[in-house]
Amino acid sequence: MTATATIVNSISIPPRPEILGELSREVELPHPDTDRIAACLKRDVALYGTVLRIVNSAAFNTGGKVISIERAIMLLGLRRILRVAQVSLLQTHLGRHAPIPRFWDTAAEVAYITASLARHYTGVSGDDAYTVGLLHDFGMPLMMQAFPDFRSLLAQVNQDPSRCLASEASDRYGFNHYDVGRELGKLWGLPELLNQAIYLQPQLEAVFSERVAVERIEDIKSLLALLDVARHISKTYRRFWRAADEWPDDAVSAFSLEHLGLTPHDVIDLQEHYLERLAQQ
Numbered sequence: 001m002t003a004t005a006t007i008v009n010s011i012s013i014p015p016r017p018e019i020l021g022e023l024s025r026e027v028e029l030p031h032p033d034t035d036r037i038a039a040c041l042k043r044d045v046a047l048y049g050t051v052l053r054i055v056n057s058a059a060f061n062t063g064g065k066v067i068s069i070e071r072a073i074m075l076l077g078l079r080r081i082l083r084v085a086q087v088s089l090l091q092t093h094l095g096r097h098a099p100i101p102r103f104w105d106t107a108a109e110v111a112y113i114t115a116s117l118a119r120h121y122t123g124v125s126g127d128d129a130y131t132v133g134l135l136h137d138f139g140m141p142l143m144m145q146a147f148p149d150f151r152s153l154l155a156q157v158n159q160d161p162s163r164c165l166a167s168e169a170s171d172r173y174g175f176n177h178y179d180v181g182r183e184l185g186k187l188w189g190l191p192e193l194l195n196q197a198i199y200l201q202p203q204l205e206a207v208f209s210e211r212v213a214v215e216r217i218e219d220i221k222s223l224l225a226l227l228d229v230a231r232h233i234s235k236t237y238r239r240f241w242r243a244a245d246e247w248p249d250d251a252v253s254a255f256s257l258e259h260l261g262l263t264p265h266d267v268i269d270l271q272e273h274y275l276e277r278l279a280q281q
Contacts, residue, residue, distance in 0.1 A: 003174070003175055003179060004183060006174045006175060007175050007179060007180055007183050010173065010174070011142050011143075011145075011146045011180055011183075012142070012145065012146065013180075013183060013184050013187060014093045014094075014184075015187070016187055016188045016189065017089055017093075019040060019043070019044055019047065019085075019089075020085065020086060020089055020188070020189070022040055023037060023040055023041075023082055023085055024082060024189060026040070027078045027079060027082050032078055034070075034073055034078065037073065037078060037081070038069045038070050038073060041069050041081075041085065046092060047085060047088055047089060047092070048069065050088040050091065050092065051069065051081070051084050051085055051088050052066060052067070052069070052072065054084050054087065054088060055075075055076065055084060057108070057112065060076070060130075069081075072084075080127055083127055083131060086188065086189070086190070087131055087134055087135065090135065090138060090184075090188060091104060091134075094138060094141045094142070103137075103140075103141065106234060107133070107134050107135070107136070107137065107138075108134065109234045109278060110133040110134070110136065110227070110230045110231055110234050111129075111130045111131075111132075111133030111134035112130075112278075113133070113229075113230035113233055113234060113274050114129045114130060114132060114133030114223075114226045114227055114230040115127075115129045115130035115133065116274075117129070117226050117229060117230060117260075117270075118222070118226055121226070121261065121262070122225075122226065122260065123222070124219050124222045124223060124226075128191075128193065128194055128223065129223060129226055131194055132194050132197050132198060132223050132226075132227060133226075133227060133230055135181070135185075135190075135194075135198060136198055136201065136227055136231075137177065137181075138181050138184065138185075138198070139176075139177035139178060139179070139180030139181030139182075139184060140177045142177075142180050142184065143169070143173075143176075143177045143180060147173060153165070153168060153169065153172065164202075165177075166178060166202045178198065178199050178201060178202060179199075181195075181198050181199065182195055182198070182199040185198065185199075192215075193215075193216055193219055193220065193223075194223075196214055196215075196220055197219075197220050197223040197224060200212065200214070200220060200224065201224065201227065204228065204253060204255065204256075205253070205255065207220060207221060207224060208221055208224075208255035208259070221255075221259055222259065222260075224256070225253075225255070225256035225257075225259040225260050226260070228252050228253050228256040229252050229256060229260065229262070229267060229270065232251075232252050232267065232271075233267075233270060233271050233274050233275070251264065252264070252267055
């Protein structure tokens with residue numbers, strides 16, 4: 001049985017909502033109808049509200065309060081709005097499947113920091129960085145739903161830094177939350193670059209040493225380096241709800257620092273900056 005078949009048979013991966021397919025088809029048209037897209041978003045009250053909340057978050061920096069979908073579309077463009085809708089629906093569906101206290105709070109912190117760092121230290125899109133930051137662990141809720149003992153494994157690994165959650169989960173279940181995240185990302189149409197970056201998190205060293213054959217490897221290096229720094233900063237603000245198996249607690253990876261042109265002292269300065277910003281928010 002293939003890894004994909006094993007995951008599909010073990011995990012109840014939520015299907016992509018029809019509204020997302022409808023939005024995607026409209027955006028891909030030669031001449032998309034913005035009124036039709038706005039009307040489509042308004043049909044789903046929860047989606048409408050969540051899209052506006054994300055658009056008004058610090059990560060998007062629109063310069064003022066956005067109170068209508070039409071205004072959001074004008075400011076961000078159709079493809080960015082489609083991405084926001086995609087993220088919004090994933091949040092909603094994963095929350096229904098396995099609600100986890102503080103999961104999205106922590107994810108939002110990492111997303112905000114990742115997007116902000118991207119604009120200053122890399123050439124990758126801030127939207128891509130935000131999406132990767134928000135969804136970097138999005139296979140986790142489905143693992144918790146499928147396997148009642150996954151939470152206990154998580155707690156055990158969290159108490160012992162020498163243990164690796166991804167490898168132990170693979171040994172126990174045949175796959176880990178990064179594998180689940182990749183399958184969910186494929187099904188929901190997440191861009192392949194972002195899907196690969198999320199999936200390759202445990203292989204950071206192999207990616208930077210280019211022992212992994214993957215397209216757009218420089219962009220993936222940037223996204224992984226940004227995540228590395230963002231997660232490190234977020235940990236100092238709030239203790240993670242989950243194990244940080246592939247991300248050392250004591251320091252940001254030397255690969256990440258070199259790629260972004262940062263020193264350990266720079267990271268300390270960034271910590272102070274973002275901790276103040278997060279406290280204000």
